[in-house]
Amino acid sequence: GVPFLWLAVFFALPFVLVLKISFADQVMGIPPYTSLVEIKDGVVHFALQLSHYAFLLQDDLYIATYLSSLKMAAVSTVLCLLIGYPMAYYIARSEPNRRNVLMMAVMLPFWTSFLIRVYAWIGILKDDGLLNHTLIALGIIHTPLRLYHSDAGVYIGMVYSYLPFMVMPLYAHLVKMDLTLLEAAYDLGAKPWVAFTRITLPLSKNGIIAGSLLVFIPAVGE
Structure with a gap:
């Protein structure tokens, strides 16, 4: 219902966006981070950067x-x-x-x-x-x-x-x-x-x- 839609818009979506940025790399541009999915020659490539999490855990x-x-x-x-x-x-x-x-x-x-x-x-x-x-x-x-x-x-x-x-x-x-x-x-x-x-x-x-x-x-x- 409406309450769940409210939670999805104002809580879930921002959380997903932050999670996406955490797996991306920083670049100069708009948006200031790399894309997680790239399509080259009809092949889907996932570019997940785990270095941020590795740095924190080390x-x-x-x-x-x-x-x-x-x-x-x-x-x-x-x-x-x-x-x-x-x-x-x-x-x-x-x-x-x-x-x-x-x-x-x-x-x-x-x-x-x-x-x-x-x-x-x-x-x-x-x-x-x-x-x-x-x-x-x-x-x-x-x-x-x-x-x-x-x-x-x-x-x-x-x-x-x-x-x-x-x-x-x-x-x-x-x-x-x-x-x-x-x-x-x-x-x-x-x-x-x-x-x-x-x-x-x-x-x-x-x-x-x-x-x-x-x-x-x-x-x-x-």
Whole structure:
């Protein structure tokens, strides 16, 4: 239908074009890359350039960078899911008037530039930042925590930035869930955890998948 056509035009076709360019060689011209298929004397020749991929896979620095990006994106996605699911569940079960306020609070970070939000977290997480000053003043720690320029600081910033992308699709699925299914499960003697794992979690599976993709894909590129 129309949704699949939209995805094909704006997602699949650009991806195919980038994939095609990755197998081509650079030239001066329009377009600035060689053709992958050539026809000479009625014979079709394929000119796939694999040197780009070979160059990337031969350098240990590139491989380490790719693996680090995948690890940080995966961990950030899991953290967003663990934090975002309870938030979305609470918002979906709140009173209708309160839902709007809570969802507005979730959307508030989008009202500020991404760059400004990142710089705000730098001021909070650095050695002489707000967080360390507060913890030292309360006597919880005696030396500043090394959060700035660390993996922990990166995870905090990424989870804060992408958490709304996890909450919104989860909320959209949880708020439409038929609560009579839970009531029937409780009437039949099901414990709350059993009802959650057998009913709520499966019904929100599509929201989990959508939220995870919305977080993981941009997080890989950070």
